[in-house]
Amino acid sequence: xxxxxxxxxxxxxxxxxxxxxxxxxxxxxxxxxxxxxxxxxxxxxxxxxxxxxxxxxxxxxxxxxxxxxxxxxxxxxxxxxxxxxxxxxxxxxxxxxxxxxxxxxx
Numbered sequence: 469x470x471x472x473x474x475x476x477x478x479x480x481x482x483x484x485x486x487x488x489x490x491x492x493x494x495x496x497x498x499x500x501x502x503x504x505x506x507x508x509x510x511x512x513x514x515x516x517x518x519x520x521x522x523x524x525x526x527x528x529x530x531x532x533x534x535x536x537x538x539x540x541x542x543x544x545x546x547x548x549x550x551x552x553x554x555x556x557x558x559x560x561x562x563x564x565x566x567x568x569x570x571x572x573x574x
Contacts, residue, residue: 473543496521
């Protein structure tokens with residue numbers, strides 16, 4: 469089944485991982501003030517999210533093969549799924565389209 473994706477923006481990465489938090493949960497993230505940052509630092513490679521308030525936040529990493537400093541495109545699907553795609557190359561638009569055709573599960 470093909471999803472319809474809506475481009476909602478892009479973000480710059482310097483190669484470090486970042487935390488993707490739903491706006492409704494943003495107030496529950498206190499970073500260094502409550503040692504929440506340490507939760508991210510001590511995650512194993514298999515863990516991809518942490519508890520934030522009543523929900524979860526995704527830990528997103530950049531792909532050093534693509535480039536450690538580059539743009540990441542952010543999309544949302546009709547079912548609420550989020551896609552964060554980092555790509556490079558002369559056929560950038562087709563690479564993004566190919567990435568968005570990859571099946572996902574909620």
